[in-house]
Amino acid sequence: MRQVYLDNSSATSLHPKVAELMASLLKEGLANPSSLHGPGRRAKEVLEEARGRVAGLIGAKPEEIVFTSSGTEANNLAIKGMAMAYKDKGRHIITSDIEHFSVLNPLTRLEKMGFSVTKVPVDSNGVVDPAAVERAVTPETIFASIMLANGEVGTIEPIKDIAGVLKKKKVILHADAIAAAGNIPVDVNELGVGAMSLSANQFHGPSGAGALFVRNGVRVRPQIDGGVQEGGRRAGTEDLLAIAGMGKAAELAAKEMPERSNKLRSLRDALRDRLTKDVDFIHLTGHPTQRLPGSLSLCVEFVEGESVLLFLDMQGVAVTSGSACTSKALKASHVLLAMGVDAAVAQGSLHFSLGMNTTKEDVDYVAKVMPPIVDRLRQMSPLYEKVSKEVKA
Amino acid sequence: MRQVYLDNSSATSLHPKVAELMASLLKEGLANPSSLHGPGRRAKEVLEEARGRVAGLIGAKPEEIVFTSSGTEANNLAIKGMAMAYKDKGRHIITSDIEHFSVLNPLTRLEKMGFSVTKVPVDSNGVVDPAAVERAVTPETIFASIMLANGEVGTIEPIKDIAGVLKKKKVILHADAIAAAGNIPVDVNELGVGAMSLSANQFHGPSGAGALFVRNGVRVRPQIDGGVQEGGRRAGTEDLLAIAGMGKAAELAAKEMPERSNKLRSLRDALRDRLTKDVDFIHLTGHPTQRLPGSLSLCVEFVEGESVLLFLDMQGVAVTSGSACTSKALKASHVLLAMGVDAAVAQGSLHFSLGMNTTKEDVDYVAKVMPPIVDRLRQMSPLYEKVSKEVKA
């Protein structure tokens, strides 16, 4: 059966050249980059080459890159690390309603420690209003954390404008660029961010490597204490294999980005057009144009996302859903709800995230297998029954 | 030139079978284990297989294993995680003078937050006295953290006895078993520990995977917040490649341990005997018999460790040193000082850590190249000059 992987937002497929580099490093064997001997110096060289490549992807200086084990850890280091570093300056932090749990949950921890957090809302496209961020600033505000792009609905936020209004108020901006970096052009200086999180598995690198950009002059208190790796900002023997993979993936993303995103956009638009034509009662979610190139996010009314996902899986198609039933907490995606999507409609959430391997044949295949699945589930659905009766009446 | 890697205490060489599994997973490609679709379920299967293997190595239940990105992170999760989970019970913690910085530095953080820490001393062999631990217990004590084996001098601690005295006082024991697990038999039930840290790169697995054993009933507060991975105890997309490697390495360590450690012991003893015979003024450090099988730790008087290390490196031999000059903080190893080694003698610290790949030829080679290096450096040393004059006189 055809295997179509359209869940690159959960973890991208590995770039063949990244896999190749990692395989060759596996064969070579890697020592500890802190060691003074030859094998250690070679390991250090691999580490610093990767750092340079990741810095290059986002216009940063190498020493501004702190490697972590995931995007989640990078967000934790940014949020808790800056909160601890600046707690004597103030205890107020700004964020948005649609951040990832790796931003929201650390903030909840901080609230329990006496920090206060203001969450700015989003519009129906999932866009944060820079003016709302500006209004949220108090004399106590130490930083804001707003995502550059949302991984569930694909919306790209006006980070440059948000950084602009915050700069006037001398508030640092951390951007969770995990879903964005490597997929759209991201330059820390153009954006004006003080800190920014990335994750290799979002741009065809491996899981196991993330990075936090920390602008020179911005302080973060380490969240993992021990040795003096990563300039004293993150202890622990480095996962050099994953880090080297991240570096290579960053280099390739920078090089191949225009080509990749053109292809992704046209395939994504083709899939969107086919599905909206062949399936009725589909709601597109997220911003219609200001969005990640490979992301198609929608809600199929009268059916539940997990059921569609499982039937698609039986046809070899891998996607994700933000329905309550697919989440471990049994709550519908807070992102969809924050955008004002009706809770019942949100149950039909599906996210198709295309990657560099996606082909026209994949799109054709999904466009072919999806409508009968929806139809079958709707035939089973007591909600659709009502609608079809209403339509008939 | 012959390459002899005797720095397995910094990072072991990768077991060929571990490298093989990782290479095949790189080729296969791994999805996100949280995903519901087929590739996600396959990833989950890889994850749980690894968990079972790691649990198997130490006699734990699979659900008692929390994967982390390093041994350092496992220690941080244990120390800060238990401190936060039990802070309402008490704020006193016991540790020893010879713990790794990934235990000591988190404790320093906790001290700044109002916890108090008692460090028990060690004897000249680096052994912690269980009675001293018992005496340190107060009604406020919530846990103790004592290492199972010291990675710098090789001494194995009487953890079972320490756990025994603590059990009477209802104090949880965390053991940093990072240097020990996979190298000597370790069973969490026999030892009686409540939590225990491991690191894959200490038993021929990859860097990038560690684990914390958390006994059912023992609580740790997550230190990385976000998604609900690892039973809600550690958020972030899993580094499946490294974790799978750790699982395989654990399985192999369990199987090959008797054979490996017999070989390591005899090679290590041979190296010790040759070096002590051919180089005078050598002090062996750590316990003479109660020690890790592959570890030979010593101080060469009148020379400085980094210089020996660099000359050995020019001969293709990789070792490590605990001298002040090799540390980034320019302080001699706190482990050696805690054992009462004279500060000047500690400057000549060297640690030879053998691994499964070490051969008799390696030992012969090192035994051959080392004495002339020491001799050359001593001819340059104003300290040796005095001694040789004294000896002559």
Add this chain to the structure above:
Amino acid sequence: MSGPYSDKVMAHFANPHNVGELNDADGIGEVGNPACGDIMKMYIKVKDNVIVDTRFKTFGCGAAIATSSMATDLIKGKTVDDALKVTNKAVAEALGGLPKQKMHCSVLAEEAIQAAIDDYLKKTTGKGLNLKESSHEHAHEEEEGHEC
């Protein structure tokens, strides 16, 4: 491959039994809430106090569809009284178990059976079951909206 669901759940989900409506149903019960992700509507046909036929329509996840399918299988051919004894646990066990966070689907199936029988009894005897407030909704409130 280790999925969230047992093979039996997947089999019932992929090919559910008794899907559809009964035009001449003697009792119809609908439970659940679309915002929470699951609605089950159950139809029963009763002859001589025995459930001779049954159908369902379900909006929900794999477990919701599979439990609906299994619930209809379990009550078919049973007397009304025996059908009322089919518990959520029985449904879940018949499916070879359910993931913990999906057990509420089996609760919904139990409630759907009771709602259909309640409707049948109301229609035939004028007096329904003394149905408690939906335990499903209840659990919902208790856990502060954490679970639907």
Add this chain to the structure above:
Amino acid sequence: MSGPYSDKVMAHFANPHNVGELNDADGIGEVGNPACGDIMKMYIKVKDNVIVDTRFKTFGCGAAIATSSMATDLIKGKTVDDALKVTNKAVAEALGGLPKQKMHCSVLAEEAIQAAIDDYLKKTTGKGLNLKESSHEHAHEEEEGHEC
């Protein structure tokens, strides 16, 4: 390969110049402290106020040996006054730079030169340099023993 040391440091470390003692030295200076990891002992032979020969013995790391070697190279052939102008920076620069945490080795080299000259002056003129408390030891105290 990117090691901690420049190629020049490694070259001087691997093959240091002027190693040894001078039996007929006119001045001998010893600085440092074994507990801190470095001791340098420097010998000078002076003729007509010019340092015509010099040797050193050093206990210490790669940088300590390399700076000793370079320091002896730099003062050889210089007048005593000019030798006193050789700073730790000059030594470090001549070596193509030193890692930040190894700069103290160059300080030690400067101090060794001064100690040897001090000894020479004391022997010849009865009056040494007005050497301040070892700036090395000083730095040591200031930084609470963090750096040797």
